[in-house]
Amino acid sequence: MSAFKDSQEKQYVRENLWINGILSFLGNSGVNQPRYLCMPGSRAIFEKQLIEMGKASRDNIVACEIDNTIASDIVVALPGCKIIRGNIDRLLGGPKDRLSSPEQRTQEKLFSLFPFDIINLDYEGEAMPLDHNNLSYRIRVWQKIIERQYPTRPFLFFLNTLGQPNRGLKEEHSRIIRDYIIKDIADHFKKKIINDMWKKVESLGGKQLSYKYSRICLYAVPMKIIFLGFPKFKVSLLTAPYTYVGRTGGNKSRMICFAFRFDTYPEELSAGVKRDKDKYANLEQAIDLIEKTVEVYSEEDDYILGKYNLKTNSNWWETS
Numbered sequence: 001m002s003a004f005k006d007s008q009e010k011q012y013v014r015e016n017l018w019i020n021g022i023l024s025f026l027g028n029s030g031v032n033q034p035r036y037l038c039m040p041g042s043r044a045i046f047e048k049q050l051i052e053m054g055k056a057s058r059d060n061i062v063a064c065e066i067d068n069t070i071a072s073d074i075v076v077a078l079p080g081c082k083i084i085r086g087n088i089d090r091l092l093g094g095p096k097d098r099l100s101s102p103e104q105r106t107q108e109k110l111f112s113l114f115p116f117d118i119i120n121l122d123y124e125g126e127a128m129p130l131d132h133n134n135l136s137y138r139i140r141v142w143q144k145i146i147e148r149q150y151p152t153r154p155f156l157f158f159l160n161t162l163g164q165p166n167r168g169l170k171e172e173h174s175r176i177i178r179d180y181i182i183k184d185i186a187d188h189f190k191k192k193i194i195n196d197m198w199k200k201v202e203s204l205g206g207k208q209l210s211y212k213y214s215r216i217c218l219y220a221v222p223m224k225i226i227f228l229g230f231p232k233f234k235v236s237l238l239t240a241p242y243t244y245v246g247r248t249g250g251n252k253s254r255m256i257c258f259a260f261r262f263d264t265y266p267e268e269l270s271a272g273v274k275r276d277k278d279k280y281a282n283l284e285q286a287i288d289l290i291e292k293t294v295e296v297y298s299e300e301d302d303y304i305l306g307k308y309n310l311k312t313n314s315n316w317w318e319t320s
């Protein structure tokens with residue numbers, strides 16, 4: 001176990017999902033010093049570990065932080081890295097005319113730092129928070145990231161979010177998120193896989209709403225991201241998502257963690273048909289991986305890993 005641990009489960013995610021993903025990406029992309037956009041938190045535990053491993057350098061790290069005190073801690077923890085102070089969702093997704101003048105300047109600075117080889121958005125909040133129009137502004141954020149990345153450069157995208165709504169739990173909320181999936185998925189695909197999955201989720205009672213929501217997010221987030229990436233990138237889940245129960249103070253929260261690889265297309269494959277086939281192939285592959293979602297929990301110094309087949313196991317929410 002490394003010296004960088006805080007929560008055992010989180011450290012497991014860092015060392016397995018993130019580090020393994022980064023090592024394999026660096027191994028076959030020819031990138032040595034990745035340009036890295038992240039939300040490191042006050043101790044920058046993971047970024048320090050990457051630097052110590054020789055897999056990142058401070059001058060190529062761009063750290064975004066909403067909280068001023070934490071931003072000052074990051075200056076101390078990662079001297080020399082670039083710090084973007086502000087709400088990354090507003091800065092990446094906010095239409096310019098809705099931002100204050102200082103935010104507009106920060107946005108320009110952030111945009112000038114694109115493209116990145118690794119983007120690691122490690123949120124504490126929910127996966128797809130809704131705005132007043134019942135749309136998720138997070139989707140706009142993902143869209144903007146994809147727009148800003150160069151079509152000729154592959155990249156990794158890690159996303160950690162709450163697998164439950166932030167405030168209160170509404171049936172309506174789950175329905176809206178589910179509609180994000182249904183709206184986007186072609187008929188044959190919807191019938192074959194999504195309907196089965198959805199019937200199962202619908203059959204869960206009110207008491208299991210948290211579980212229902214997290215299960216919907218497990219499907220909806222990768223599907224939306226895979227769809228947004230095409231046709232510019234070929235997007236795949238690197239591995240099965242991870243889930244664990246995070247503890248802050250006395251509160252427990254279900255977290256879900258995804259790792260995506262965005263691959264580029266050679267020029268000659270710009271024809272839409274091939275890319276469309278890839279989109280469905282990658283969605284099918286993502287669904288297989290989602291059904292093998294890995295639950296991480298620790299007992300003293302030992303990790304216990306559970307692999308969950310979501311088709312048959314509806315208990316993993318309760319087991320935590």
Ligand SMILES: C[S@@+](CC[C@H](N)C(=O)[O-])C[C@H]1O[C@@H](n2cnc3c(N)ncnc32)[C@H](O)[C@@H]1O
Pocket residue numbers: 014039040041042045046064065066067070086087088089122123124125
């Ligand atoms: C989960 S912690 C980061 C943990 C860190 N990556 C690690 O491995 O330990 C999330 C950090 O991002 C900040 N944060 C949360 N939402 C944000 C947002 N929308 N924009 C910018 N920073 C945000 C939080 O204040 C916190 O410092």
